[in-house]
Every structure is written in structure tokens, then in C-alpha cells.
Amino acid sequence: MDFDFSDDQQSLRDAVRRWVDKGYTFERRRSIVAAGGFDRTAYGELAELGLTALTVPEAHDGLGQGAIDAMVVMEELGRGMVLEPLAHAFIASSVLTQYASAELQGAWLPRIASGQALVVLAQQERKARYALEKCEAKAAPAQSGYALKATKSIVPAGDQADAYLVPAQLDGHIALFLVERSASGVSAQGYVTQDGSRAAEVQFANTPAILVSKDGLTALELAVDTGIAALCAEAVGVMDQAVALTVDYMNQRKQFGVTIASFQALRHRVADMKMQLELARSMSYYASLKLAAPAPERRTAMARAKVQLGQSMRYVGQQMVQLHGGIGVTDEYIGSHYFKKLTQMEMTFGDTLHHLGEVSSRMQDTAGVFA
Structure with missing residues (x-):
């Protein structure tokens, strides 16, 4: 199997890296957090790069990439x-492409592709923990389609998004709906999260909703798995920079007249950080490759990937702070923000312990070791 990236993928990587380096500096990020x-x-700049259109089908003004x-x-x-939650553009395009009616796709996919509409997944409820099948939101038929009663928590950019993908109970089963933020009965209370991003508590009170799929749990699982794969890849980028930052610091910081990078014990710890990074990278590849697999295989793969990513994120983040010392937790230093980002990502779409349970529950008699 060829694991090399294509020339187009390398060009895409270079274009995004140039924008991050020049257009999304740490100073700009701090101003956005503030x-x-x-x-x-x-x-909008992500949209101008074509990133919001990346996984939207070409028939709906997208790039049709995978x-x-x-x-x-x-x-x-x-x-x-x-x-900015670009991953939710991938989630929305994937779910709408596979489950929405042609009319709904035509109404929303071109807007997602152009960046005109930000559609985010709003699935988390207070009592659900990370179990997708636990859903107290209610939907009922109404004159205009359906009416929704729900409270959803930690919705990414929930008070800034243009629409939500919302799971709710309909006739005893979970269905998935699309709800516009401008619809009547929607209220959103926004706040800044630990890593500096924005989220909101969103309430729906008899809010008009458009049915995406009556097989809502299956559609929701696809949405979350798409989010997990995107999060795994994002975490690899965060950890890669955290390791590089740590190595650079160790090559500058001196103790007893020499750089601390010369101390063998500390070099071993950096080697372990790099090992965890590469384990995470391989499992990120695995997660992305398994997104097109049948649902049971895909769900198992995402749980496995999230377990390894959770372990790697925790190790790399903690070692980065330890090797920096006190400066590693100061708000003025970029390293503390990498640590906070990794900490929050470990909890997103199910923490490590949750996914370890998912892996365990899906083990067969062979435990995946022997055919």
C-alpha cells in the first residue's frame, strides 16, 4: 500500500501551512480569543482557500475531495x-450528502462550500455523557414540518453558527434535524472554552426544524466519527508543534553552563514524546482511512484511534510542561496554549476512558489478535 501523499495533497498542505504561518499568528489568535x-x-479566509468546500460534492459547488x-x-x-471549527464543515457536508434530501442538499451544501453558512453539530446533552443513544431532546410533527424542544451543550461557535444538526427523539427513535439559528425559539448563550475557542449552550423551544434523516442515530454516528477523524489529525499537528517547541527550548535553555538538551535523561524523555507523536500519527491515518468502511468497522476504528490519541496527547502535553518548567504554564508563553488545546481535545467526542470501553465492548472472541 502506498502511504505517500499525492502532489495535490502536498500542495494543499503547503498552502494551508503558509496561511497558518503568515495569516494566523499567535498574536492574531490571542486577539481572537480576547x-x-x-x-x-x-x-472566511479558510473559505477563500477552498477548505470549506473541500469535502462538498462537485455537484454542489464543492471540490469533492476525501x-x-x-x-x-x-x-x-x-x-x-x-x-474556527472547520471540522464541522466536513461533518455537515458528510452527513447532508449521505442522508439529506436532494432539496436540502441543494439549499445548504453550496452555502457550506462557499463559507456563507457555518453548520455545526449540536449533539451533547448534560445527562448523556458521551453516549450517543442517550437523547432527551424531543421532536414532534408541526404545520411547517417539525418542532423541536431541546437543550444542547458545548456547541462549537453555537451563538455564531448559521444552523445546527440536532438529534432528537421522534416516535421513540432518534432522528436528525437541521435547525437554523434564526428560527423562532432558538436561544444561545456563548462563552470561551479552556482552549480559547467559542462554544454555547443552545436551547430550542418549539423551534421549526427540517428533517435530515429518521435514521438519526446512524447519521449521528457518522457525524461524530467524521469529527473524531478530523480531531485526531488536528491533534497530530498540535503535538508536532509542541514537540518542536520543546526541542527548541531545550537547545536554548542552559543549566550548569550547558544546554539542557545535552542531558541524557531529558533526551530520553523527548524521544518518548516523539514516539507518542508517531503512534498518534499512524492512528490518525488509520482513522481517516477507515471513514469509508462499514459502520461497525468504522466505529471500532474511531474508538481505537481516540484511545491512542488520548494517551499521546496527555503524555506529550505533560512532558512539554515538565521540560519547560514554570514558563510552560504561563499564559504569555505559547506552550501553555498547546497544553490547554491538547487537554480539551482529549475530552472532545469522548475521552480516553470512554473509548477504551468502546473498544472493549466491540472485541470479538479473538480480541482482534488472531484471524
């Missing part, structure tokens, strides 16, 4: 800890 954690102008291209993009955005 302004609330989301910048529509920055999201999971590997999305992985390349998210890895580069991770290097700059980009706050």
Missing part, C-alpha cells in the same frame, strides 16, 4: 491551534 474565540473573517485531504488540512490547522 474578542470571544471565533472570528468570521478568519473563517478524508485524506481533510486530514492533511486539519493537521496543518492544528499546528496553529486555529479556533
